[in-house]
Amino acid sequence: MPSSDTSKSASAGIVKAGAFSSADKSGSPSLEEMKELARHLRRHIVTIIGKAGSGHPGGSLSAVEILSTLYFKVMCHNPAEPRWPDRDRFILSKGHAAPALYAVLAECGYFPIAELETLRKIDSRLQGHADRNATPGVEMSAGSLGQGLSFGIGVALAGRLSAKDYHVYVMLGDGECDEGQVWEAAMAAAHYKLDSITAIVDNNGLQIDGCNCDVMNLEPLPEKWRAFDWHVIETDGHDFTQLLNAFTAAKKIKGQPSVIIAHTIKGKGVSFMENNVDFHGKAPTAAEVEKALKELA
Amino acid sequence: MPQEASQREAYGRTLVELGRSSPDIVVLDADLCKSTMTGMFAAEFPGRAFDVGIAEQNMVGVAAGMAASGKVPFASTFAVFLPGRCFDQVRMAVAQPRLNVKLVVTHGGISVGEDGPSHQAIEDLSLACSLPGFTVIAPADAVETVQAVKAAAAQTGPFYIRLGRPKLPVVCPEDYQFKVGKAALMRRGNDATIIASGIMVAGALEAADLLAKENIGCRVLNMATLKPIDESAVISAAEETGAIVTAEEHLEHGGLGSIVARVLVKNLPVPMELISMDDRYGQSGKPAELLQRYGLTAKDIAQAVRTVIKRKH
Ligand SMILES: Cc1ncc(C[n+]2csc(CCOP(=O)(O)OP(=O)(O)O)c2C)c(N)n1
Ligand SMILES: [Mg+2]
Numbered sequence: 001m002p003s004s005d006t007s008k009s010a011s012a013g014i015v016k017a018g019a020f021s022s023a024d025k026s027g028s029p030s031l032e033e034m035k036e037l038a039r040h041l042r043r044h045i046v047t048i049i050g051k052a053g054s055g056h057p058g059g060s061l062s063a064v065e066i067l068s069t070l071y072f073k074v075m076c077h078n079p080a081e082p083r084w085p086d087r088d089r090f091i092l093s094k095g096h097a098a099p100a101l102y103a104v105l106a107e108c109g110y111f112p113i114a115e116l117e118t119l120r121k122i123d124s125r126l127q128g129h130a131d132r133n134a135t136p137g138v139e140m141s142a143g144s145l146g147q148g149l150s151f152g153i154g155v156a157l158a159g160r161l162s163a164k165d166y167h168v169y170v171m172l173g174d175g176e177c178d179e180g181q182v183w184e185a186a187m188a189a190a191h192y193k194l195d196s197i198t199a200i201v202d203n204n205g206l207q208i209d210g211c212n213c214d215v216m217n218l219e220p221l222p223e224k225w226r227a228f229d230w231h232v233i234e235t236d237g238h239d240f241t242q243l244l245n246a247f248t249a250a251k252k253i254k255g256q257p258s259v260i261i262a263h264t265i266k267g268k269g270v271s272f273m274e275n276n277v278d279f280h281g282k283a284p285t286a287a288e289v290e291k292a293l294k295e296l297a
Numbered sequence: 298m299p300q301e302a303s304q305r306e307a308y309g310r311t312l313v314e315l316g317r318s319s320p321d322i323v324v325l326d327a328d329l330c331k332s333t334m335t336g337m338f339a340a341e342f343p344g345r346a347f348d349v350g351i352a353e354q355n356m357v358g359v360a361a362g363m364a365a366s367g368k369v370p371f372a373s374t375f376a377v378f379l380p381g382r383c384f385d386q387v388r389m390a391v392a393q394p395r396l397n398v399k400l401v402v403t404h405g406g407i408s409v410g411e412d413g414p415s416h417q418a419i420e421d422l423s424l425a426c427s428l429p430g431f432t433v434i435a436p437a438d439a440v441e442t443v444q445a446v447k448a449a450a451a452q453t454g455p456f457y458i459r460l461g462r463p464k465l466p467v468v469c470p471e472d473y474q475f476k477v478g479k480a481a482l483m484r485r486g487n488d489a490t491i492i493a494s495g496i497m498v499a500g501a502l503e504a505a506d507l508l509a510k511e512n513i514g515c516r517v518l519n520m521a522t523l524k525p526i527d528e529s530a531v532i533s534a535a536e537e538t539g540a541i542v543t544a545e546e547h548l549e550h551g552g553l554g555s556i557v558a559r560v561l562v563k564n565l566p567v568p569m570e571l572i573s574m575d576d577r578y579g580q581s582g583k584p585a586e587l588l589q590r591y592g593l594t595a596k597d598i599a600q601a602v603r604t605v606i607k608r609k610h
Pocket of ligand 1: 060146177207266328329352378
């Protein structure tokens, strides 16, 4: 769907999930459909983390619109051929948000939706944190924070060497930006003028021990990225139109990498999880799942 | 069933106790003070607790600076990140200058469970034991954790203490006295010796019970201190029982089995079997399922004892 770039294989349209058949015959989901998709993704996330009995709902729910915009509106990729060499790449650096990525990948058709329920179970392809070798569509293993952007630079440099025009998207947590490696990578991406990289910071304001401002102050975050010579775009991370505009604008910037600082709400969509640090890494109980699903009905 | 208790809770509680009597004790965290339970210390002594954010390398450097300036820093995070994430910082800032830094990590081994291989520390003890001057301890239960943490505070020099995530059976008796560098005799026996550490001590005792029914008498040693290793306990076990099985929640490379093998080779080689994660990573799953899948149960230990005894002749 997505990209109209004709230099890429014609087979590279993503397969859309049956539940979201498009009224718009172009194959690209409408805004209403995207909202509907987001609701479904949130239902998956809450359900499967609840079933698993452990996991990270907060940072998964905050990333839903960002991920679904990328996979359904922005990236050129092929669920039937996850390692298609010309695909745009998405790297989940905040690997604990794997349930959100799994839900999106399943809705794209990388694997059956029913498989989502195996999350975190023994012998499942859906490991607790993103795992490159276990799951079709997962580009890189993660779970130790701060490493994804460096990997993304490697992927982007290799693309440049091979004269490929794929784009590389890397999603970071805001707390994750505490890690020194993030800034080593930030410096390098700008140094190599990697305009094929777009980083997204899921700026939900919270980490584990509390809000970023109390644990380790990050602000002024946009100025930090600017000082590292990145093009900075700030956006509402739950507004599809703004997100799509941001991704489009980022891709147009030449000669430097772009970062989208997406203002989000941790736990978005489930009232008792929103802005609640307790739901960073705690599964909802069966009753809480039920309550959440009612809100997401 | 023995009673179960949390090593992490024991650690947090002990830190608070130590903090009351020793004003020089300070605590460092890297955005995991709820999981490591060092938050208990932070709650009572907010001025002496420093959460540096998700920045383990920085945490180790800061701890070293504090140690060099008269403080006794306890720095904690998950065992996958310390020493793994900051090995060079540990090497340069702590090990080489032999600074008085206590690295106490939680979530060791595959019993971490559902978080999966990224969060299952199975190389950490090898890394920690490779560092000259470090004392490395993997306590068997909450009782031993309390004493090991107190011992680390009382003794000058770098320590690495590895704790588990789940509650563990209490295996140490009430009058237990932990000594750094000394194995604890948990069970007498002369047919073979099981040398275990951490979570595997409970499994070793259970294996000894299984074998007793077959009239196999197993000595069980709790080798909580991996470095410096209790050489004399290993050599006596070789002399007196003639066969050794080690059991650890760690890769075969560089952990308890490797260390015991080195002592045997240098002194008194006897048949030996190693129960470990071998040479592979784990996966997500329930802790008990994973221990079973990767051959780390009492049954596996008992089978290794039967095998090693056959090799005696
Ligand atoms: C190197 C490293 N240190 C610590 C952790 C433990 N950890 C997991 S998630 C998390 C907080 C992440 O906060 P943030 O990046 O803001 O993610 P989000 O709020 O989007 O969930 C921490 C400290 C880790 N996974 N990796
Ligand atoms: Mg955050």
